[in-house]
Amino acid sequence: MSKPNKLILERYVPYILIAPALAYLLFFIGYPLAQAIVLAFIKEGGFTLENINYLLYSPSSKFFEALYFTLLLALVVIPIQVAIALGLATLLNIKFRGRNAALYIIILPLTISDVAAGLIWYTLLSPNGFFNKLLMNLGVISEPIYFFGYQYRHMEFLAIVLTEIWRATAIVFVILFAGLQLVSGELIEAAEVFGANAWQRLKYIIFPLLKPSLQAALIIRTLFAFQVFGVVWTLAGRDIPVLAGEAYYEQVELRHTGVAAIYALVIAAMSVALGYLYIKMFRAKYLEAGT
């Protein structure tokens, strides 16, 4: 007598459970991607370079600026965030009174939308905002510092940088903090017993063990940085073009669906390339970490 049919069917249960989710994801990501290519390169049944030409050559297209600012923003903001997050993670790793409260407060920016973050910093940096009023009343400045408006583009960039650091450092922090928790206290104590001081412990034990988390944090933060939108749009509109912002503008305001699709594809391509690099380099460690 061989195994009853019920038992044989049991093998397929996990696949049946996963299939709907997988199918949904593949459809909602695969189809739009394919559709994006169609929108970008096909017009009235034929292949067209019209959208690409608009993107690259039209004077009203801000593609190269958008690419530039997206990458510049990432380049400026991410290192600062990593440094601050690293410091915060080591600091919060020490158990002091009120640590848990401090922890919850520090991750608060993670819970709000980037549009909200932009608006919040607008209240701080607007001509009648808190920052200006404070400085004027302290006598440091006599005229408000203008952060917004096309003629103050460099200030707008500064405002965006400040807001992004305030908003997104927590993303890096959370990953590093979780990673730090995994570094066994005993490993650090052993180093202490064998004579290492705080700096040496940091350098030779903690930092190497934290590397996987650092790599993960960097990759994830960079992926998000390619999609930066809300903060830039609320604080600077199109004064500081970014890839996602231009995609939005072309689609919603100008109805250039094909052009918007190309922006989407550019962001997708950059992300996939980065993701591929990451998985290729760190895949084994990733699975070991046991998500």
Place this chain on the structure above:
Amino acid sequence: MVDVHLRGITKRFGRTVAVDGIDLDVNDGEFIVLLGPSGCGKTTTLRIIAGLEKPDRGRVFFGNKDVTYLPPRERYVSMVFQSYAVWPHMTVFDNIAFPLKIKGLPKDEIVCKVKWAAELLQIGDLLNRYPHQLSGGQRQRVAVARAIVVEPNVLLMDEPLSNLDALLRVRMRSELKKLQRKIKVTTIYVTHDQVEAMTMGDRIAVMNAGKIMQVGTPEEIYNKPQNIFVAGFVGTPQMNFFDATISISPKEVALDAGDFKISLEPRFTELLKGFEGKSVTVGIRPEHIHPSKYVALSEGRYSLVKGTVDFVEALGSDTIVHVNVGSRILVMKLSGSHHFKLGSDIEIALDLDKLHIFRKDSGKAII
């Protein structure tokens, strides 16, 4: 209340063969222990009997019924898990009552039975508590109460005492055994602790690497081991093993161990025929070696060996002496406290009635 039969049970996990063609018969109402080192397949066998795993080959019978592919709840087994598996979101009462509730018993009957089981396990006053409010030992009792409350066909226990501290473990050993005698349920008990097995089991099945090495009463396992694994696994300190070559002559049968020689009576010639000139493994338990001074040499059959005292372990109730006999150490166990000077000469007597001889190729016992 049933008897359990396993026929040719085999189970693989990937490339590893966890259980390799096992046959076992458990009698109705018997307390049988599956004993063996970790990885020997005892827990897998238990889980196959429970229905938590399905074997790749072979059959499981409860009485005459083939239950091999039945889900656990259709087999009417109960199980005490190593981690107790007491549900944290239910009170003690609900935990114990659960199997009865599932069966659809009327409420007052449930209360009655739960109280009975709780009293037996002496946790009657804990019924309203939650598991996190109990100690490990109390949680274990909840697990046992839950297992017996439904009066199952077979009671399965997977190392239930291993997470308890030593004192509690000893107490629970006798309590569980008495409990089983009282309710007379067929019980299959898994452990790696040979003391548990010897004190609790009606019979013991010693397992190694997925196979059953021997099934027998504790007395049989201890005094008549059928192979070298069983002989070495049960008994503390471990049985002494040494190699010897057999020489058979009309006058005597001798075991030549190099450093010393053991003369056996001619009656052993029959048994050892065919091993002439071959090397075998000889085994003798530490308690069957005595200082020759303490022994009435005429009243038994002994072989005398000279050696020096290498190491002494004074346990209070026993004294364990490691004796250096040339290239080997023989361990001797005496009851009581005795004093031996390290390095001093000593002559020991090996009790030839308690000798075991094993084949070198298969480990099977010849004597």
Place this chain on the structure above:
Amino acid sequence: MMGVGLSMEARPSPVKYLLLRVLIYALVSIAVLWVLTPFAISIMYAFVDPKQYYSKSVIIPALYTLDHVRKLLALGAYSAIINSVIVAVLTIVFSFALGLPAGYAFARYTFRGKDSLKLLIISLRMFPIIVIAVPLVTLYIRIGLSDSPLGVALAHTAMALPFVVLITSSIFAGIPKDLEEAGLIFGLSRAGVFLRITMPLALPGLAAAAIFTFIMSWNEVFIASVLTLTNRTLPAFILTSAMAATDFIKFAASFIMVLPAMIFVFIARKYLITMWGITLR
């Protein structure tokens, strides 16, 4: 365990120890203030009396008014909030309906291709989901879902699904397997075990995951802005309408966007750090 700098054994001199403590508290206070001040200021300004706002000498206003919030709600924020709630709730329903079974499968079963499938889900998590917004517009026009909360919810579900799969998988894996096996032994079927043993124990974690999903959908701005015109969600509404309005409207807008998130986060705070750590890894 005392982290990096301190240990009870190698405790430096009392003065040094005190200084170190002071330094730690100082740094932490700076960090906390850095995070909290913008929140505090923006909340205050959402209710600030206009005269005080424009008065150059008043830094921290003393007079407050509900006018700004009221105006904003009247402008259309009220229906935008309703839309956001509908979208978020639908997102939770869809993503959990699809993702929970998958999470359970990853947690409890071993099967061929498990690692690859998990890797696929993780990669999809890292995919820039905003990219699907533009192509979806054309699709939605064709099938009549354009400018609808349902359409946005479907897109948000795609965004939330990898997270839900991974987090439910982690939650289920955290429930000891033998609790489920005991259920099987003592009379339950597999489905029964899932309903009566697994789910009650998983509920707290699942509730926190649901809250996190709500917040994800509530905060999402790009997809919502692209996919809707008249039935905007709150972030989309604010992005378009409120941006052209007065400063006060903007302040009120930031307040109502931030409020639900802060409430929910306070409720689910214990789970959040573990959850974020898991999902973002």
